[in-house]
C-alpha cells in the first residue's frame with residue numbers, strides 16, 4: 130500500500146516526478162524515493178520520512194531527466210528503513226522497480242535467489258522481483274520477455290513499474306489487484322497509483338484492468354494482456370475533477386478544507402441522476418437478503434444507512450465491516466452494497482469478490498474514478514466528491530451518507546412506506562441541504578473551536594447517541610481517535626448504564642448527540658443517559674438543537690445548532706463532530722492530514 134508514479138518525457142520532466150509523489154503522499158508517508166536515468170545509468174535516491182524531509186536530505190528535486198519512477202511508502206514487508214524504501218535496484222543496478230501490493234511467494238523466491246548467489250540489501254518482496262528481472266534478462270536479452278518471465282514467477286497482488294537502463298525510452302508497467310492508471314500528455318506520458326499522480330498535468334487517463342501490462346513511451350503506449358499476449362484497446366477517460374479541489378486553497382490543513390468543501394460535495398451528490406439512485410433501491414427491493422458493507426469510516430456510513438433505510442423504507446439490512454464479511458453465507462439472489470471512498474480497500478474488494486463468486490448482485494458507492502471496486506460491481510454510483518487528500522474521510526463520508534438517504538427515500542417510495550407527498554417534501558429538504566451545511570459551517574465553527582480547545586486535554590471520551598445518532602456517534606469517535614490519538618468510544622446512550630457507567634468521573638468526558646426535541650422518544654432516551662452521567666459526576670458536552678433548554682441544562686458546554694429537518698439532524702451533527710475532532714487535533718499539534726500509523730487507501734490485508 131503505497132503511491133507509485135512514473136514519467137516518460139520527450140524532453141525533461143523537471144520537478145513533475147517529485148510533485149507527483151507529493152500528490153500521492155496520503156497513500157503512505159513513512160519513506161520515499163526516486164530513480165531516474167542520467168547519463169545512461171540509474172540514479173537512485175531514497176530515505177525515510179515524508180517527501181519534504183527526504184527531499185531535504187537527498188535533494189530529490191535535482192533528479193530530473195526524461196524517464197523516472199518514484200514511490201511513497203506505507204511499510205508492509207520490512208520495517209521503515211532507508212534500505213526497505215522504494216525504488217529497489219537489481220544487483221547490477223540496471224533495473225529499478227517500484228511496487229504496490231504484496232508478492233505472496235517472495236520468501237521461496239528469495240531463498241532460491243540467495244542460493245544462486247544474489248545478495249539483498251532489503252527485506253522487501255520487491256527486491257526479489259527486481260532481481261528476477263535481472264536474471265530473466267540475462268537469459269533472453271529481451272526486456273519485454275524478461276518482464277513477462279519475471280512476472281510469471283510471482284504470486285499475490287501487485288502494481289509494478291520498471292525502469293531499466295537497457296531501454297531509456299520506456300517504462301514497463303503491470304497491474305494485478307492493486308490500482309494503476311496511465312495519464313496521457315503531449316510528448317509525455319504518466320503512470321500512477323491514482324489520478325492525483327498526474328492530475329496537474331493531464332486530464333486524459335486510461336484505467337488498466339486486471340492482468341494487463343503496458344510498455345509506455347513519451348508518445349506512445351501499448352497495452353497487452355498478460356494471459357494472451359494480445360494487444361488491448363482501451364478507451365481514454367476524460368477526468369472531470371477540478372484541480373483546485375485537490376489543492377489546500379488557503380486552509381491550514383486538507384481536513385479543514387475538505388470539511389468546508391462539504392456544501393459543494395453534497396450539491397454534487399444531489400446531482401447524481403435519480404435513475405442511478407433508484408437502480409440501487411430496486412436491487413435492494415428485488416433481492417432476498419441485502420447487506421451494507423464498508424470498513425473504517427465507510428462501515429459507519431453503512432451503519433448510519435441501515436438506520437435510515439429501516440426508518441424510512443421499513444427494511445432492515447445488516448451493516449458489516451468488510452473485514453468481517455466472511456461470517457456471512459452469501460447466496461444467489463442476495464445483494465451487497467459496498468461503500469468505499471478510494472474504491473481500492475483490500476478488505477472491501479475481497480468481500481466483494483467472494484460475494485460475486487457466490488452469485489450475489491453487487492453495487493457500490495465510490496469516489497475514485499476507474500478504481501477497482503467501481504469497475505467490478507454490477508452497478509456503481511460515482512459520488513463525485515473530488516479528491517479527498519486528508520487521510521481521514523470527511524466530505525466523502527458525508528456525501529456517501531447523503532446518497533444513502535436518497536436511496537432510502539427511493540426504497541421507501543417503491544415499497545409504499547412513504548407517500549408521494551412525504552417523498553416530495555423530503556426532496557425539497559434534500560435540495561436545501563447544501564445551503565444549510567454552508568450556514569452551519571460558517572456559523573458554528575467558532576463555537577466548536579472554543580469547546581474543542583477547552584477539552585483537547587481530555588484523554589477519555591464517551592460519544593453517545595440513540596437511534597441513528599448512535600452510529601453517528603461511533604463515526605465521530607473514530608474521527609476523534611484518528612486525528613487526536615485520544616481515546617473515544619462510541620456507544621448507544623442506553624447501553625451506557627450496562628457497564629461503562631462505572632468509568633464515569635469528572636475526567637471522563639461524554640459527548641452527547643442529542644436529537645431535536647420533536648424526535649420525542651430518541652430525545653427522551655438521550656436525556657436520561659445525560660442525567661445518568663451528570664449525576665455520577667461525569668462531564669457532559671452536548672450537540673443540541675436551539676431551544677432545547679432541558680438538554681442545555683444538563684450539559685456543561687453545548688453547541689447549539691439551528692433547527693433543521695429531522696432527516697438531516699444526524700448529518701449536521703456528523704459535520705460538527707468532524708470540526709470538533711479537527712480543532713482538538715489542532716490544539717494538540719497533531720499531524721492532522723497524515724495521522725501516525727494510518728494511510729488513506731489500505732490496499733493490503
Ligand code: G6P
Pocket residue numbers: 424425426427468469470471472473474477520521522727728729730731
Ligand atoms: C483506511 C483509512 C480510513 C478509511 C478506510 C476505508 O483504513 O485510514 O480512514 O475509512 O480505509 O477506506 P475506503 O477508501 O474504502 O472508504
